[in-house]
Amino acid sequence: MLKVKDVVFRYDGQAEPIINNLSLEVTAGSICGLLGPNGAGKTTTIQLILGLLKAERGMISIQGRTLADDPVAYKKGVGYVSDSHSIYDNLTGQEFLNFMADMYEVSTARRVAVYEPLIKELQVQTYLNRPIKSYSHGTRQKFSIMASLVHDPPLWILDEPMTGLDIEASSVLKRRMREHREKGCTVLFSSHLLEICEQLCDTIAIIHQGECRHTAAVKNRAEGEKSLEQLYLEVVKHEHA
Numbered sequence: 001m002l003k004v005k006d007v008v009f010r011y012d013g014q015a016e017p018i019i020n021n022l023s024l025e026v027t028a029g030s031i032c033g034l035l036g037p038n039g040a041g042k043t044t045t046i047q048l049i050l051g052l053l054k055a056e057r058g059m060i061s062i063q064g065r066t067l068a069d070d071p072v073a074y075k076k077g078v079g080y081v082s083d084s085h086s087i088y089d090n091l092t093g094q095e096f097l098n099f100m101a102d103m104y105e106v107s108t109a110r111r112v113a114v115y116e117p118l119i120k121e122l123q124v125q126t127y128l129n130r131p132i133k134s135y136s137h138g139t140r141q142k143f144s145i146m147a148s149l150v151h152d153p154p155l156w157i158l159d160e161p162m163t164g165l166d167i168e169a170s171s172v173l174k175r176r177m178r179e180h181r182e183k184g185c186t187v188l189f190s191s192h193l194l195e196i197c198e199q200l201c202d203t204i205a206i207i208h209q210g211e212c213r214h215t216a217a218v219k220n221r222a223e224g225e226k227s228l229e230q231l232y233l234e235v236v237k238h239e240h241a
């Protein structure tokens with residue numbers, strides 16, 4: 001479903017690539033957790049997949065389509081929850097939700113059908129007509145999550161989505177991620193929380209120093225197999241040596 005092959009990327013002015021021949025595959029109808037130390041390249045990888053950054057080499061495709069093949073269809077195939085939500089400060093939550101639905105050309109009936117249950121589940125009714133600049137981080141996160149689902153994206157990408165969410169909202173998000181997978185869609189999210197990956201993921205990918213160093217199945221691990229924590233620590237250990 002998602003294929004990232006031998007991608008190389010460096011930010012302007014950098015001598016060495018930050019992303020180094022990174023390859024990753026996520027199958028349709030699965031949840032994949034991106035793990036890795038601070039600065040490993042998780043957010044950069046996500047932004048490359050989204051087309052917010054441009055790789056200098058390599059190939060990225062979603063459902064067999066690259067950004068160059070059909071930029072609009074490619075972008076409509078992805079829903080994104082960023083780890084920073086500062087750009088819509090002057091809109092109210094309701095205006096932001098409508099703006100995102102307009103951008104994805106989602107009908108009024110469809111946006112109501114998506115947003116109404118989410119507004120109730122995430123308990124944000126009282127925030128709808130207030131400016132986003134007055135929201136806490138967690139409330140911004142809730143609006144970002146709602147907006148990312150309005151076009152029912154086949155690939156849902158979330159960058160550290162649990163950060164700042166209260167316990168009820170985390171529980172709603174986890175359920176929504178599972179439901180997305182049950183519909184045959186795909187979820188990719190970055191996290192520093194191994195327990196969340198153990199609860200949710202079918203696979204994990206460990207990013208270290210701009211490379212995907214290891215991928216592993218999370219469920220049905222054979223008896224005697226290493227725990228995810230042991231596995232993770234072994235993959236990244238030379239950083240701490």
Ligand SMILES: Nc1ncnc2c1ncn2[C@@H]1O[C@H](COP(=O)(O)OP(=O)(O)OP(=O)(O)O)[C@@H](O)[C@H]1O
Pocket residue numbers: 011012018036037038039040041042043044045
């Ligand atoms: N705009 C930028 N310009 C230059 N370097 C950057 C920029 N953004 C990130 N970097 C560098 O790229 C590397 C990868 O950063 P990235 O944010 O992708 O890591 P991450 O794995 O998401 O980290 P964290 O877990 O701390 O969020 C880091 O060394 C970071 O300092």
